[in-house]
Amino acid sequence: WQIRRKLQVQGIKGPKPSLLYGNVWEMQKIQASVMEKTANNEEFVAHDYTSTLFPYFEQWRKEYGSVYTYSTGKKQHLYINHPELVKEMNHCISSDLGKPSYITRRLAPMLGNGILRSNGHIWAQQRKIVAPQFFMDKVKGMVGLMMESAESLTRKWERCIESQGGKIAEIRAEEDLRSVSADVISKACFGSSYFKGKAIFSKLRTLQKLVSNQTLLFGSYNAFGLVSSGQQKKIDDLEKEIESLIWKAVDKRKIDSDDENKDLLQQILEGAIDIHDHDRVDDKDSSKRFIVDNCKNIYFAGHESTAVAASWCLMLLALHPQWQARIRAEMGRVCEETGRLDSDCLHKLKTVTMVIQEVLRLYPPAAFVSREALQETKIGHITVPKGVCLWTLIPTLHRDPHIWGSDVNEFKPERFADGIFNACKLPQVYIPFGLGPRLCLGRNFALVQLKIVIALIVSKFTFSLSPKYRHCPAYRMIVEPGEGVHLLIRRCGENC
Numbered sequence: 001w002q003i004r005r006k007l008q009v010q011g012i013k014g015p016k017p018s019l020l021y022g023n024v025w026e027m028q029k030i031q032a033s034v035m036e037k038t039a040n041n042e043e044f045v046a047h048d049y050t051s052t053l054f055p056y057f058e059q060w061r062k063e064y065g066s067v068y069t070y071s072t073g074k075k076q077h078l079y080i081n082h083p084e085l086v087k088e089m090n091h092c093i094s095s096d097l098g099k100p101s102y103i104t105r106r107l108a109p110m111l112g113n114g115i116l117r118s119n120g121h122i123w124a125q126q127r128k129i130v131a132p133q134f135f136m137d138k139v140k141g142m143v144g145l146m147m148e149s150a151e152s153l154t155r156k157w158e159r160c161i162e163s164q165g166g167k168i169a170e171i172r173a174e175e176d177l178r179s180v181s182a183d184v185i186s187k188a189c190f191g192s193s194y195f196k197g198k199a200i201f202s203k204l205r206t207l208q209k210l211v212s213n214q215t216l217l218f219g220s221y222n223a224f225g226l227v228s229s230g231q232q233k234k235i236d237d238l239e240k241e242i243e244s245l246i247w248k249a250v251d252k253r254k255i256d257s258d259d260e261n262k263d264l265l266q267q268i269l270e271g272a273i274d275i276h277d278h279d280r281v282d283d284k285d286s287s288k289r290f291i292v293d294n295c296k297n298i299y300f301a302g303h304e305s306t307a308v309a310a311s312w313c314l315m316l317l318a319l320h321p322q323w324q325a326r327i328r329a330e331m332g333r334v335c336e337e338t339g340r341l342d343s344d345c346l347h348k349l350k351t352v353t354m355v356i357q358e359v360l361r362l363y364p365p366a367a368f369v370s371r372e373a374l375q376e377t378k379i380g381h382i383t384v385p386k387g388v389c390l391w392t393l394i395p396t397l398h399r400d401p402h403i404w405g406s407d408v409n410e411f412k413p414e415r416f417a418d419g420i421f422n423a424c425k426l427p428q429v430y431i432p433f434g435l436g437p438r439l440c441l442g443r444n445f446a447l448v449q450l451k452i453v454i455a456l457i458v459s460k461f462t463f464s465l466s467p468k469y470r471h472c473p474a475y476r477m478i479v480e481p482g483e484g485v486h487l488l489i490r491r492c493g494e495n496c
């Protein structure tokens with residue numbers, strides 16, 4: 001109550017909370033009424049996943065504006081979608097702002113205290129180790145293996161066409177896209193392959209579904225945050241299994257400090273030794289935790305969001321065959337000059353880039369940037385009391401008609417024809433990869449991989465949505481196609 005009062009006296013409004021559960025009941029009620037409406041609505045694709053996935057945020061934003069406060073029982077939250085304040089929050093370098101601790105606790109079996117969730121000096125050490133592996137120069141060197149993995153997918157889809165009669169095949173794209181990005185991250189960072197690391201990926205995926213079932217956003221210690229003992233046991237078992245699989249892979253690796261081409265796993269191992277020596281931590285377990293947590297973070301961050309972004313790309317391209325045709329024409333021009341895609345011609349794929357940018361605008365896989373005031377701190381004119389969690393809803397920023405224009409809900413890659421700076425009035429609101437010191441480390445890596453995968457698929461196949469496709473974005477730590485992306489694919493030469 002005291003924390004809320006400190007926000008209210010600064011003119012920040014919000015829905016009235018109940019005594020124990022804050023606004024959680026109301027969130028549940030709003031969500032349920034939207035689910036009821038959408039369950040009977042077969043009408044296809046309003047590209048606005050916030051109004052179905054996070055309807056309470058939309059309702060309160062309309063009532064209270066782009067800054068308001070709400071409560072989930074013991075936690076007080078501040079919703080910030082004002083462009084200037086968003087910028088300030090994301091650029092904050094003070095350790096007074098960190099990742100929300102209650103979410104970190106919930107995600108601990110998945111991510112531990114790795115780079116995605118850590119704060120302060122542990123985070124800074126991890127970022128120093130991981131960042132150089134994803135500098136553009138390094139990523140350029142990974143183009144060959146990205147091509148290899150994408151080509152194995154197109155070969156698989158060709159075999160599907162053969163086995164389904166030779167003309168047309170029905171496929172589910174998202175699982176194959178997941179295998180491609182898992183393969184790429186395994187080879188690029190861990191000197192392994194999807195095949196070898198398959199068990200880790202599939203267990204992480206099961207764990208992801210289990211932990212995001214726990215109504216992740218509704219704060220801690222409320223009726224909805226409780227996990228059944230059966231579910232908790234599954235989570236604990238998976239955590240142990242993943243840890244032992246990663247540890248086995250690590251054990252196989254000999255530390256070879258003379259090798260100039262060290263991959264990320266090598267860097268993480270050496271980082272753990274440095275931290276052990278530097279901090280004089282005698283505890284062997286902490287080095288082990290450091291290694292396992294960071295491997296899990298990279299396995300997850302490195303493949304899940306890229307695969308989901310690629311799935312949304314194919315869904316939108318299936319709806320807009322004219323953009324498939326434009327990409328194909330561009331590939332024809334670029335490959336005529338070079339014969340094959342390589343790292344030097346990727347920047348010539350302007351249409352592919354525009355399509356990817358538009359997909360990440362409409363369907364950013366990461367829905368939120370969230371922080372917690374670890375100490376009382378200032379964001380713009382607002383004094384944020386210690387303990388308050390701050391939330392920015394990325395898709396809402398991406399769909400503000402005052403910034404993007406009245407066609408904001410339409411798929412129009414041409415808006416990016418002259419770059420992000422000319423696509424909207426305030427480019428700092430386009431943040432599919434976040435912003436500031438915690439900007440996504442894998443941005444270059446993901447964009448290059450997306451370009452290769454999309455360009456290659458579109459140059460080989462034409463595709464449309466299968467009648468089996470159901471449009472139901474789902475929030476499972478990231479926003480993904482809830483029931484996959486069912487496509488009907490044909491070989492390109494057949495009809496284009």
Ligand code: HEM
Nearest residue numbers: 115116301302305306309366432433434438440441442446
């Ligand atoms: C389309 C694909 C991707 C999207 C949309 C995406 C999005 C994001 C966003 C929004 C953040 C910032 C979160 C925040 O500020 O709290 C982030 C952080 C991060 N991402 Fe990505 N990401 C993608 C791919 C990747 C890939 C391929 C990697 C490679 C390992 C990666 C590694 C990371 C890491 C390590 C962080 C944490 C950075 C830090 O806290 O210092 N991401 N990502």
